[in-house]
Amino acid sequence: MSNATASAADTVKKISLLRILGPGHVWALGVGIVLVGEYTGWNFAADKGGTLAALIICWVIGLLYTSVAMIDSEVTSTVAAAGGQYAQAKHIVGPLMAFNVALYLVFAYTMLEVSNAILIADTVKAYAGEGFTDWHYKGIIAIVIVGLAALNYRGVLMTLNVNFVITAIAYLAIIVLFFSVQPWSQGTILKLNEMVTPENALPYGWIGVIAAFHWGIWFYLGIEGTTQAAEEVRSPARSLPYGTMAGMITLLIGASITWYICASLMPWQYLGFTYYPLLDAGKLTGSALLENMMFAATILAALASANGCINDAARAWFSLGRDRYLPQWFSAVHPVYRTPYRSIIFLVPIALAFAFIANLGQAITFSILSGVLHYTFMSVNIMMFRNKWPLGTIQRGYTHPFHPLPAIVLLALCVVTYFAIFLGYGAQLTAMVVFYVIMSLWFHFYRYRYVKRGDQFTMPWPKPRGY
Amino acid sequence: MWIMIANAGWILAAALFLWMLYDWFRVDTTYSEATLTSSREGEIEAYQETHKV
Numbered sequence: 001m002s003n004a005t006a007s008a009a010d011t012v013k014k015i016s017l018l019r020i021l022g023p024g025h026v027w028a029l030g031v032g033i034v035l036v037g038e039y040t041g042w043n044f045a046a047d048k049g050g051t052l053a054a055l056i057i058c059w060v061i062g063l064l065y066t067s068v069a070m071i072d073s074e075v076t077s078t079v080a081a082a083g084g085q086y087a088q089a090k091h092i093v094g095p096l097m098a099f100n101v102a103l104y105l106v107f108a109y110t111m112l113e114v115s116n117a118i119l120i121a122d123t124v125k126a127y128a129g130e131g132f133t134d135w136h137y138k139g140i141i142a143i144v145i146v147g148l149a150a151l152n153y154r155g156v157l158m159t160l161n162v163n164f165v166i167t168a169i170a171y172l173a174i175i176v177l178f179f180s181v182q183p184w185s186q187g188t189i190l191k192l193n194e195m196v197t198p199e200n201a202l203p204y205g206w207i208g209v210i211a212a213f214h215w216g217i218w219f220y221l222g223i224e225g226t227t228q229a230a231e232e233v234r235s236p237a238r239s240l241p242y243g244t245m246a247g248m249i250t251l252l253i254g255a256s257i258t259w260y261i262c263a264s265l266m267p268w269q270y271l272g273f274t275y276y277p278l279l280d281a282g283k284l285t286g287s288a289l290l291e292n293m294m295f296a297a298t299i300l301a302a303l304a305s306a307n308g309c310i311n312d313a314a315r316a317w318f319s320l321g322r323d324r325y326l327p328q329w330f331s332a333v334h335p336v337y338r339t340p341y342r343s344i345i346f347l348v349p350i351a352l353a354f355a356f357i358a359n360l361g362q363a364i365t366f367s368i369l370s371g372v373l374h375y376t377f378m379s380v381n382i383m384m385f386r387n388k389w390p391l392g393t394i395q396r397g398y399t400h401p402f403h404p405l406p407a408i409v410l411l412a413l414c415v416v417t418y419f420a421i422f423l424g425y426g427a428q429l430t431a432m433v434v435f436y437v438i439m440s441l442w443f444h445f446y447r448y449r450y451v452k453r454g455d456q457f458t459m460p461w462p463k464p465r466g467y
Numbered sequence: 468m469w470i471m472i473a474n475a476g477w478i479l480a481a482a483l484f485l486w487m488l489y490d491w492f493r494v495d496t497t498y499s500e501a502t503l504t505s506s507r508e509g510e511i512e513a514y515q516e517t518h519k520v
Binding site for chain 2: 013014015016017081082083087124127128129131132135136137139140142143145146147149150153231319321322323328329331332333334335336341342344345348456458459460
């Protein structure tokens with residue numbers, strides 16, 4: 001009987017995700033998810049602390065994310081599996097942490113997808129004029145979420161090829177705008193010295209800079225999403241560090257340019273209020289061509305972000321199913337398209353429901369909160385990784401420098417960000433933490449009994465030091 | 468123009484969602500559950516080696 005079962009199992013054709021992506025796709029996934037943050041979101045930091053606070057945050061949070069990218073590159077080049085940080089947490093910290101990390105990932109990306117759909121609908125509404133009712137507004141949201149889900153359903157290669165093209169166009173639009181406003185000639189179009197003066201640079205002092213951490217996250221939120229492609233890249237040890245670090249460099253340049261353009265064209269009171277800083281910058285140049293270009297680029301950036309988020313959220317959900325942390329039913333792979341099709345479809349109505357009832361600020365905040373919880377885990381994770389498997393004990397595709405400095409910097413900046421979020425969204429922060437505690441209890445006392453404990457650890461590593 | 472695009476958006480979204488549901492049903496009734504859920508972490512296959520388009 002047991003022989004017959006084993007024989008039947010042997011004849012089952014294995015279907016796995018398709019290993020087809022290169023470093024360019026990794027770049028497109030990471031930068032694609034993040035770039036919308038330059039088009040909207042980061043500028044609310046100016047409302048919290050003034051224009052100079054937004055610049056300080058741009059670079060300080062840049063440091064946080066450089067640490068994230070370096071840490072992530074090292075661990076993911078070693079743990080190359082769909083689910084990214086979930087698979088890392090499972091092998092390095094343990095199942096309960098892994099379950100929480102996967103939830104952070106699904107929430108961060110689904111809420112970011114929702115934010116992008118709302119942003120696109122808001123942008124269209126602003127230009128549509130009279131007669132554009134709530135029905136039409138929701139129609140735009142529906143086609144964004146369902147259309148991109150169908151693209152993801154159809155295959156990862158096409159999904160990330162599309163992301164590469166639209167992300168590149170949206171990024172080039174910022175570069176074109178930068179050179180169009182003659183940055184070498186202050187006073188011609190740009191008026192930084194009039195917009196940012198010693199009196200208004202930090203209107204609320206240094207506490208305003210701390211408060212601005214909340215929205216500064218938006219400059220780079222999601223770059224760590226590159227790791228979700230780990231199981232679908234041809235050479236994870238090379239492509240993931242290369243794509244992630246190249247993406248981070250791209251974003252640091254883009255964020256600095258974005259701040260310079262917007263800070264030189266708008267007073268901080270307006271910059272901190274508008275939903276469309278770059279689109280407004282295009283308008284303020286007086287050129288209809290630039291305005292239309294930035295309108296199209298805003299929509300493309302949001303589409304690229306939503307597209308990448310669907311890809312990442314579905315893979316995190318799929319990984320949970322594969323390890324039976326959720327019903328194994330979710331771990332199905334499409335036999336032709338080789339995508340986690342059930343996970344993709346399952347998350348569509350959830351995203352639609354949030355997009356129809358939530359507002360942009362709430363959706364962004366839930367995404368940021370889940371992201372920061374996730375980064376806090378990463379700082380602990382890398383320290384445990386280096387302690388349990390020191391350099392030389394396992395093969396690493398990339399080894400990040402200055403350890404443990406990036407981990408300490410990351411942890412310290414996460415603590416400051418929690419405080420900043422608490423200042424503005426204390427109730428949401430508390431509610432979210434309570435939610436994760438309840439889910440952890442559910443996992444520990446109920447769900448974990450269904451997990452095949454030996455099967456979940458797949459990396460051929462030696463025993464960790466001290467065990 | 469945007470109103471027309473938004474109306475078309477509803478129709479297209481419904482069509483795409485129905486296509487996904489149809490394809491999901493077709494796949495689930497064609498292949499066994501064991502095959503569909505056979506993916507295992509750590510068992511990754513090189514596209515160039517085995518995939519046939």
